[in-house]
Amino acid sequence: MKKAPSVVKLSARDKEDSLILDGKEPRVRFGTGSESNTILNIDMEDFVSEKTGIKRSFPVFYRRRGTVQDLCQAAHLCEHLQNVDFFIRTVNIQDEDITGDNKDINKFYASLNNMKKHVMAGLTNVEKLDDVIRMAEIISGGRGSKELLISFIACVTRSPLQLVEDTTQNLIEITKRGYPVSVSTSPQGGSTAPLQEAGMLAQLNAEILAGITLAQLVRKHTPVLYGSVPLRVRMDNLDNMYGAPETNLYNMGGVQMARFYEIPCYSTAGIGDSKFPGIEASVNKLLSHLFIALSGAQYIHYAFGLLEGTNTFSPEQAVLDDVHIGIIKSLLKEQSIEKEIGECLKEIREVMSASHKMFTRYARKYLRGGEVIPFYPFEGDANETLIKVRERKEELLSASVDEIPEDVKKEIFQEFDVLERIK
Amino acid sequence: MIKISKETIERIKENVVKGRRNKEDEDFEGGSVGEPGVEELVERALNRGVKPKEIIDYINEAMEVVGKRYETGEFFIPDMMASAEAVSAGMKVLEPYLSSTGESMDKFVIATVEGICTI
Known part of the structure; x- marks a missing residue:
């Protein structure tokens, strides 16, 4: 454990968006996540009141399976959301021509081409790891580039306390190549882990330590994040219950354990059980956004746009979350009372x-x-809120992003199986 | 000479929009301290022979810009109030010249609506 570095650098296409995570420093960043199967779209439709005959517009919701185009659009949107500090794919790409062999390269390309922030993702096929790394190197300036624009997630355990063969193999291969990786686990309090906080934390910690130790045995000083994704189970159907108060306590415990080991914490906030974007979802999410931010987690994933746990991604909710996370960031910023007081006294005198x-x-x-x-x-x-949020989303999507330069794209398309329609 | 006066007039407009009464004031981004504000620029324009009525016309144009920016959401109430203060500072400089030259502003009427005013 002592070999695991406290400081992890996650680079980005735009150097100003690179992140330095320090396990000893409670500096908080928020990002997206994580591979929802469903996208929720909103259309405005007119309805006429039977009572008054008055026509009004109301939002109508449509759910559908996520595609690679949706991932491109989500990355584009998140590039313009100023409080998104890093990007983990928000949508599971389920197009007919996406296969086990081309999924990794397409999900990383879709993300990297539409944003200049750091991109992290899990790996579908470990045999494609070198392709993904090679593509990221081409984008960052050539083979052997020190700027690691991407990092990985390896959920190595099946709780309780069992290592999973394929993801453990992923962790070993990623680690051999020196790429940053979040060693994560997601035990469910009440089903695959004890319900009580102390028991949950003991098990969560053991599972993460096993993964981090393995990573350090493969390659000393390899950059890792303490991947804490504990949940509580719903008692009516044994599904995940992200909005439960215990989930916050589990997560805060995870942050404290990571701080004990001085390893940056990949933590979890902003998920709830609401099914539609708006007030209920925002309240649900803010209960964890605020708690986990106050606990000082360095890398908070799942924070934008997720509904129904992690099943659905709503771009409109991501726009709302961005505003709310901005408020939290402004509350947590460093205070400069000594500098401000002199200025304020001058203002009082003048007024x-x-x-x-x-x-x-x-x-x-x-x-x-x-x-x-x-x-x-x-x-x-x-309704007005959702109309305004939808307009804001459209505005952000119509603003351009700095895509990968054409000559670099050409090289990528010659070498890898990236779908032409997302070029 | 005419060119210099024109520049001064433009700077009066600019500083009304920025809400800067005098050289001590910051603009809306916290800069410009030490540069002449509306007070100093009005004084300078008068010294260069610009007529008070002409200065007032330019100030009015500047306030129209401020009003439009408020309507489009670019400006907020603090910006409008700062601009109004800058106008007031300029008018104080103009006042003696208006009475001595016989020029005066148009009259206006101000009132509150009975039973509604809550200020």
Whole structure:
């Protein structure tokens, strides 16, 4: 365990988006995740009241299976969501021409081509690992590039306490190549792990330590994240219950254990049991967003757009989550009271000598500096909010992204089985 | 000479939009301290022979810009108030010139609506 580094660098196509995770420092980042099978789309349709005859628009929801185009669009959207710090594929790509052999290369390409932030994903086929790494190296400037634009997730255990052959093999191969990997496990309190916090934490910790130890035995000092994804089981159907209060306690415990070992924590927040985007989902998610952020997890995944646990990705909910996570980040930012107090006393003196006694003039620079949210941007009743959020999503999707340069794309398309339609 | 006056007038407009009364004031991004604000620029324009009425017309144009930016959501109430203060600072400089030249502003009427005003 002592060989596992405390500091892990996750590079990005845009160097300013690279992350330095330090297991000794509770600096919080939020990202997406994780391979939902379903996409939830919203259309606005007009309905006429039988009672009053008045016509109004209401959102209508459609669910469908995720495609590689959906993943491209999700990455595009997340590139423009300013509080997304890293990207884990939000959608499981289930197109007919996606196979076990081309899934990894297509999911990494779809993500990397549409955003310049760090991209992490699990591996479907370990035999394709070298292709994925080679493609990431081409994008970052050539073979052997030190900038590791991608990292991996290896969920090595089947709780309780059993190593799974294929994902363990993935961990070994990824580790041999020196790429950062989140060694994760997801025990369910009440079914595959004890319900009580102490018991859950003991088991969660043992499962993660087994994976991290194995990784360090394969390659000393290989960069790993402490992948804590504990859940509580629903008592009516033994499905996952992400919105349960115990889930927060489990996760906070995981963050503290990672801090004990001084390894950056891949933690979990922003999932709930709501089925539709909006108020209920946001409240549900914020209960964990805020708790886990306060616990100081370095790398919080699942934070954007997930509904029904992790089954569905809603781009509109991701837009809402971005605003809410922005509020949390502004609450957690470092305070500079000593610097501010002198400035404030000067303002008070000036205002007291003016006739209007208002401080509004001095608020402007904070407003312009993005430190103050002028008002909640999606105010309105439930429908108005969703209409505004949908408009915002469309606006962000119509804004361009810096795709991979054409000459690099050409090289990639010559060498790998990337689908032409996502070029 | 005319060119210099024109530049000064443009800077008055710019500083009304930025809500800067005088050189001590920051603009809406916290910059521009030390650069002349509306007070100093109005004084300069008068010294260069620009007529007070002309200055007021430019100030009005600037306030129209501020109003439009508020309507489009680019500006907020603090921006409008800062601009209004900058206008007020400029008008104080203009006041003696208006009475001495016989020029005056148009009259206006201000009122509150009975029973509704909550301020």
